[in-house]
Amino acid sequence: MTTLLSILVLVFIFIAIWQMVKIFDLTQTGKTTENNQVANDNDNRINGYLMIGFLIFIYAITIICFVKWGDLPLMSNSASEHGPGIDNLMIISMIVIFFVQTITQFLLHYFAFKYRGEKGRKALFFADNNKLEAIWTIIPVIVLAGLIIQGLFTWTSIMNIDEDADPMVVELYAQQFNWKARYSGIDNALGKANVRLIDINRANELGVDEADPNAQDDIIVKELHLPVGKPVLFKMRSQDVLHSAYMPHFRAQMNCVPGMITQFSFTPTKTTAEMRETAEIQDKVANINNIRKEKSQELMAKGEEALEPYEFDYLLLCNKICGTSHYNMQMKIVVETQEEYDAWIKEQKLFVDSLVKN
Amino acid sequence: MSAHVEEHGHDDHGHHHKETFITKYIFSQDHKMIAKQYLITGLIMGIIGVAMSIMMRIQIAWPEEANPMFEALLGKWAPDGVMSADIYLALVTIHGTIMVFFVLTAGLSGTFSNLLIPLQIGARDMASGFLNMVSYWLFFLSSVIMISSFFVEAGPAAAGWTIYPPLSALPMAQGGSGLGMTLWLVSMAIFIASSLLGSLNYVVTVINLRTKGMSMTRLPLTIWAFFVTAIIGVVSFPVLLSAALLLIMDRSFGTSFFLSDIFIQGEVLHYQGGSPVLFEHLFWFLGHPEVYIVLLPALGITSEIIATNSRKPIFGYRAMVASILAIAFLSTIVWGHHMFISGMNPFLGSVFTFTTLLIAIPSAVKAFNYITTLWKGNLQMNPAMLFSIGLVSTFITGGLTGIILGDSALDINVHDTYFVVAHFHLVMGISALYGFFAGVYHWFPKMFGRMMNKNLGYVHFWITAVCAYGVFFPMHFIGMAGLPRRYYTNTNFPLFDDLASVNVVITMFAIIGSIFQVVFLYNFFASIFYGKKAEQNPWRSNTLEWTTPVEHVHGNWPGAIPQVHRWAYDYSKPGHVEDFVPQNIPLKEGEEELQH
Numbered sequence: 034m035t036t037l038l039s040i041l042v043l044v045f046i047f048i049a050i051w052q053m054v055k056i057f058d059l060t061q062t063g064k065t066t067e068n069n070q071v072a073n074d075n076d077n078r079i080n081g082y083l084m085i086g087f088l089i090f091i092y093a094i095t096i097i098c099f100v101k102w103g104d105l106p107l108m109s110n111s112a113s114e115h116g117p118g119i120d121n122l123m124i125i126s127m128i129v130i131f132f133v134q135t136i137t138q139f140l141l142h143y144f145a146f147k148y149r150g151e152k153g154r155k156a157l158f159f160a161d162n163n164k165l166e167a168i169w170t171i172i173p174v175i176v177l178a179g180l181i182i183q184g185l186f187t188w189t190s191i192m193n194i195d196e197d198a199d200p201m202v203v204e205l206y207a208q209q210f211n212w213k214a215r216y217s218g219i220d221n222a223l224g225k226a227n228v229r230l231i232d233i234n235r236a237n238e239l240g241v242d243e244a245d246p247n248a249q250d251d252i253i254v255k256e257l258h259l260p261v262g263k264p265v266l267f268k269m270r271s272q273d274v275l276h277s278a279y280m281p282h283f284r285a286q287m288n289c290v291p292g293m294i295t296q297f298s299f300t301p302t303k304t305t306a307e308m309r310e311t312a313e314i315q316d317k318v319a320n321i322n323n324i325r326k327e328k329s330q331e332l333m334a335k336g337e338e339a340l341e342p343y344e345f346d347y348l349l350l351c352n353k354i355c356g357t358s359h360y361n362m363q364m365k366i367v368v369e370t371q372e373e374y375d376a377w378i379k380e381q382k383l384f385v386d387s388l389v390k391n
Numbered sequence: 392m393s394a395h396v397e398e399h400g401h402d403d404h405g406h407h408h409k410e411t412f413i414t415k416y417i418f419s420q421d422h423k424m425i426a427k428q429y430l431i432t433g434l435i436m437g438i439i440g441v442a443m444s445i446m447m448r449i450q451i452a453w454p455e456e457a458n459p460m461f462e463a464l465l466g467k468w469a470p471d472g473v474m475s476a477d478i479y480l481a482l483v484t485i486h487g488t489i490m491v492f493f494v495l496t497a498g499l500s501g502t503f504s505n506l507l508i509p510l511q512i513g514a515r516d517m518a519s520g521f522l523n524m525v526s527y528w529l530f531f532l533s534s535v536i537m538i539s540s541f542f543v544e545a546g547p548a549a550a551g552w553t554i555y556p557p558l559s560a561l562p563m564a565q566g567g568s569g570l571g572m573t574l575w576l577v578s579m580a581i582f583i584a585s586s587l588l589g590s591l592n593y594v595v596t597v598i599n600l601r602t603k604g605m606s607m608t609r610l611p612l613t614i615w616a617f618f619v620t621a622i623i624g625v626v627s628f629p630v631l632l633s634a635a636l637l638l639i640m641d642r643s644f645g646t647s648f649f650l651s652d653i654f655i656q657g658e659v660l661h662y663q664g665g666s667p668v669l670f671e672h673l674f675w676f677l678g679h680p681e682v683y684i685v686l687l688p689a690l691g692i693t694s695e696i697i698a699t700n701s702r703k704p705i706f707g708y709r710a711m712v713a714s715i716l717a718i719a720f721l722s723t724i725v726w727g728h729h730m731f732i733s734g735m736n737p738f739l740g741s742v743f744t745f746t747t748l749l750i751a752i753p754s755a756v757k758a759f760n761y762i763t764t765l766w767k768g769n770l771q772m773n774p775a776m777l778f779s780i781g782l783v784s785t786f787i788t789g790g791l792t793g794i795i796l797g798d799s800a801l802d803i804n805v806h807d808t809y810f811v812v813a814h815f816h817l818v819m820g821i822s823a824l825y826g827f828f829a830g831v832y833h834w835f836p837k838m839f840g841r842m843m844n845k846n847l848g849y850v851h852f853w854i855t856a857v858c859a860y861g862v863f864f865p866m867h868f869i870g871m872a873g874l875p876r877r878y879y880t881n882t883n884f885p886l887f888d889d890l891a892s893v894n895v896v897i898t899m900f901a902i903i904g905s906i907f908q909v910v911f912l913y914n915f916f917a918s919i920f921y922g923k924k925a926e927q928n929p930w931r932s933n934t935l936e937w938t939t940p941v942e943h944v945h946g947n948w949p950g951a952i953p954q955v956h957r958w959a960y961d962y963s964k965p966g967h968v969e970d971f972v973p974q975n976i977p978l979k980e981g982e983e984e985l986q987h
Contacts, residue, residue, distance in 0.1 A: 043909070050913045054844055070842035070923050071930065072773045076849070080772035083853060084780070090857060091784070094864050102868040102893060123801055130791040137758060137787050144765040145780050149772060150702070155970055156963040157767035160704040160985055165763070166756065173755040177748050180794060184748075185741050187800035192737035209564070209655070228654035240654070273655040274558040275667055277732070277807065281873035284804045288733050290667055291557055292651025295734035321888045343885035350884070352807045352875045354483075354551045355558060356565040357476050360878035 074152055081149030088142035092135075110313045112347065112368065113283040114264075114300040118187045120284070125183070129176060194298045200266035203257070205349070206239050207269070207276035207289040209356050212349055212364035215239060216252040216378065224248020224384070228272050228291075235389045240272075243388070251384040257349060257366045259301050260374035266298040277353035280366065282308070288353055301368045308368075309345050318345050418528075420520030423943055425527050426506035427838055430831070432527075433498020434915070436534055440489035441905050443482045450474045452891075452898035454880035468546065476879040480549035481541075481567050483877055487552030488537065488575070492582055495685040495823045497530050503688060503830050504593050504617040506838065510936035511611050513602025513953060515946040518595040522588050529585035536578035540571045548575035551877065553674055556649040556667050560641050563656045573642070576635050583632045590621035590628075597621075602935070604955035608712075609974070611934050611959040612698075612705060615712050616691020619719045620684050626723060627680040634673035641665070671733050675726035682819050683722040687715060689826020690757065690786075693779040695959075696833050697761055699932045700776035701768030702970045704960035704985075707760045714753035721750045731799040732806055740799040747797035751790070758787050769963070769970070773930065774848025778829035781856050782822050788860075789817025792867065807877075810870025813863045821859045828852075831915065836929050840941045841922030847914040851907065858904025862897050869893050933959050933973045957984055 072080075108120050108127075148156075194200070204215035204223055217223045224247040230240040241248050259265055269278055271289035278297070279286045287297040308314055321343045329339035351362035369377070419425060446465070449458060457472035468478035505523065509516050517523045540547035549567025550559035554575065562569040597618045601610075610618075640646040641662075649670040650662035698705040705711060727735065727743035761783045770776065792814045795801045805811065828851075835843045869890045874881065881887045881894075928937035935955070939947050953975035961972040966982060978984060 046909050047913050050847070050910060051917065054847060069926065069929065070845045072771045072776075072845060076845065077770065077772045080777060080849065081770070087853075087856060091788075091860060094860055098865055098868055102865065102872075108871065119800055119804060122798070123795065123804075126795050126798065126801065130794060134788060134791055137762065138784060140762050141765070141780065141783055141787070144762060144768075145770060148701075148765060148768045148770050150769045154769050156702040156769040158704065158963050158965055159706065159763075159767065160960065161707055161709070166707050166710050166760075169759040170752060170756055173752050177751055177794075180798065181745055181748050184744055184798040184800050188737070188740060188744065188798075191800060191803070192740070228652045229659050231654050231659065233657065273653055274561070274564050275555050279807075279873075279875065281804060286732050286803050286806055290734045291653050292664075292666060293668070293734060317889065321885060324888050324891070325885065340885075343888065345886075348884070348886060350875060353555075354480065354877045357480070359480070360476065360880055361883040363884070 072150070074150065077149040077151070081146040084142045084145040084149075088138060091138055091142075095131075095134075104313070104316070110308075110311060111282065111284050112301055112303045112308055113285065114302055115187075115191045116284040116299075116302075118190065122180075122183055122187050126180060129180070191299075194266060194296065195264070198264045200264035200298055201260075202266050202268060203259075204239075205257075205267050205269045205278050205289065206253075207271040207278065207351070207355075207362075209273050210351070210358035210362040211255070212257075212278075212351075212362065213239065214254050214257045214364070215241070215384075216254070216381075217247075218250030218252060218383070220247055220250060222247040223268060224251050226270070231272070236387060239270075241384055243385070249383070249385050252378065252381045253384055253387065254381055255364065257364055258374055258377050259366065259368050260371045261301050261304045261307075261368050263371070264298060264300045267296060269295045269297070274355050275353045276351045276355050276362070279350045279352035280347070281350070282347050286352060304368045304370060305345070305347060305366075306369075308347070314345050318343060418524060420516070420524045421943075421945060422505045422509050422517050422520070422523060423838070423947075425523050426502050428527050429497060429501035429505060429530070430838070432531060432534060433494050433502060433827075434912070436489050436493040437498060438912075439538065440486050440494055441908065443486040443489070445902060445905050446474070447479065447482050447486065448898040448901045450479055450879070451881075452895045454882050477546060477549060477566055479879040480551075480565070480877065481547045481571070484548050484551055484554075484567070484575075485537070485540070488548075488579075490820065491552060491681065491685065492579070493530075493534055493537065495819070495827070496586065496681070497582070499823060499827045499830070500617065500620055500684065500688045501527070501530065501589060502827075503613070503692060503834070504589070504621070506834060507613055507936060508593055508596050508617055509600070510837070510939060510947060511614050511934050511959075512597060512600060512605055513935050513955065514596060514600035515948075515952070517592050518600060519592055522592050526585045526588040526592065529581050529588070533578045533582040533585060536574055536581065540574040540578070543570045543574065545569045545571060547571040553671075553678065554638070555674075556638060556641065556670050557653055560638060560650055561653070561655060561660075562642075573639075576639055580632060580635055583628045583635075586624055586628050590624040593617055593621035594625065602952045602955055605974075608709075609955055609958045612694035612708070612711055612715075613688075613691040613934075615715055616687045616694070619715050620687045620691075623680045623687075623719050623722060624684050627677040627684075630673055631677035634670060634677075637673075638670065668730070668733055668735055671730050672726070675729045676723075678729065679726040680719075680722045682815070683718055685823045686819050686826075687718070689782060689823040689829075690715075692826045692830040692833070693761070693782050695934070696775045696779045696829050697764050697783075698960050698962060699833075699930050699971075700771040700773055700779075701764055702771065702962045703764055703768040704962055705760070706763040706766075707756075708958070708960065710756055711760055714756045717753040718750060721746060721753070725750065725797075728797050728799070728802070731802045737799075744797060744799045748794065750797075751794060754786075754790055758783060758790075771930075773832065774843070774845055774852055775829045775833035775930075777849070777852040777856075778825045778832065781852065781859075782825040782829065784856075785817050785821045785825065785859065789814055789819070789822065789863075793818065804873075805870055807875055808870040809866050809874050809876055812876050813866035813870055816866075817859075817863045821863065828855075828911070833930065834936075835915075835918065835922075836925035836941075837936055837939075839919050839922070840925055840943075841918050842925050842929065843914050843918045843922060847910050851911045851914065854907040854910075855904055858900045858907070861900030862904065865893050865897055928973075931969070931971045933961060933971050935974055938973065938975055961985075 202217040206213040224245040225242040226240050228240045269289040271291045276289040325340045347366035349364040461469035461474050462472040545566035548571045637648040647662040647665035650665045653660040725747045728747040731740045955974045956977045963970045
């Protein structure tokens, strides 16, 4: 039935357009003798003015987006040591983009307006100018050289892992559709692991080698806790398909690839509690809770359950398409003081103790 | 070779082939008919692809709400009108595949390369009419197979258009990785064969069949673009074919090219030693040049249309050709920027950042040259011209954000977010689509002997232009806020609740923009039959296709093939009364050909 209706609507739209065109053509025939469907001076004028209108539209949508949604982006308030480096580079790039965009769009649309065609006028025969072309080759070269150099420095400093800083080694383990974390324990060395050692019956879900002495003090958890100010080195594994460990607040992301171990390292700089106190997050949370309150009222009117109020937490999201529940593959991250962390980790079961004894 | 063909062509004209309906309209070897076949097939695939994107947008804006349209179109995939997560991923996958390959590669390049290469270089037909026909029918077959995957039990491929294994390799990883993925791979293998036959034909034709006087430096920029595009295709498509074949081996014959150490659904699989990262390298070795396979023909079309309608020579012809070549070369050595965080060596990331950002230089040259071509022109605002100006606008807007994504350090945080979606839709999706529309409006009289209605063209352009920005400009911001792409719904993350309203705005623009494409479809199909009869050279253009008669003839020119005496851009040349001088007009006494 719906299909039939949709087809009918489409047919009516076609007929409507047909009739409108006919009416329009009839009104035109009186005015002008030419009707060859090639733009005339009148078309050039109207579309020339519309070009200016469109330029204003582009500027307007830019301004609206920045004013209305400009505070959403993750360009400030990062929670890791390398974060401000990325944010600065992002802001520099955005300024360059904004500048070039504003000027080139102006020239393009302004010229389209200014030089709109008129009968009898002849265009300037201007085919080449090496000087001009050299200028707009060299300027991008200089600007890009700057961006490339700063980009490479930032990238190298993020990706080169400083082993001297004695980072805490943590494994992030991905599977359809959840995350686990394995702490390396007092020895700061992860026990060997392979999916071939997985034994669900004994609750060895990560395939950790029980015989490896390094594995004895490993701790497997479903919520990631990190002490603030301490470098952490993530070793990432996946047991089934590609996943990507995305931790936006820390400006961190790395794919988890079956068959290999990938890594990413950063130092958290703000505890969850501190982050909740920052002005940006408080605004954001207040805004989100207003939205949720409105939505709850709608839901309750329908007799459904209200939404819980939102409280800020760091998150680890899956950011590589991984199957049906990709959209809900997440893990909470808690950044806390060293004392809080020590207290928390003490509560967790060691890997050897978590195994089901035969 | 050339002389032989000329003679043969002449012969053809002398005693007309007896043509049946089948040889004329179906198994035609005439490049003009094949171009039309590509165009119509591309349009149909485009309608399907856009309809899919609208369904996705509705789901994102109003997640998990019942919609009668879903029930009607998706059937069992939308029980009670609520779209399932599996079919959402399938729509993501097939939308991407259809738009990139079937619409913007075959629909755009297939249509205009076929139509324009012989006509603009002065040839009777393609080098091989037969291969050209085979190329189209392979494309048709692959289209049918791709669409048919919607009718298999477990649904079509749903691993994203990049079909990264292991997700795409293991039927137990998701429903779409069963028969649906097999059909995807078969369809793409056939598509690649079609594309290679087409590309080889284009390359050979441009090299061998140019008419007398048509030196490479007198080629219209359209032909340069098609020629270079075909070369990139020949270089990179075979790599995707090998990736697809190896994936088929892994799926069906137990090899381990891309798979290793997998535990899924409670069992360990035997695969060992393979690497999904290898697949990513192979895929993007085509995948990135593919962006330019899509974009370059659109830029070529735009160059031609902007020059014609500005009544001015294209500014910096040599720089334009050089930048096409530079883009083509660089496009084959930047694929790693899709893989900064794939786990490959970070040093490679540095190298690919460097090569990637270099592409901005020839791109900037092109953009500035377009703008300078407009300067002091006498702009004829035909619909094709509007779409060409629109292309330059979206090419700049979309291209600029490439500076962020190409920078490995910045990519860490926006990789696979909506920022990427906004970027590539503007820079290659919308831009190439504008190139496609511009080409259709401009060469419609050549294809069908009739004119499209200009006022409908204006309505079509302005609404499309506003909606395109309305959709993709705000999308950058939700991407920068960290929203991952390919999420069926964002409601599981209260963190993103404040982005829901932006998504509604985007969807509204998308719906309006796509509904108004009906104006174009109406204009297109109605004009084929009822359009105003076209003059021989309605846009007063210089290129050779406008010297052929309006009524199509086999061999293109009823008499001898015209000779070429000048480049294609003698518009408003001083010393001539008219503001255009077609390429086949000999130089006047004392007139110098521009040292372009």
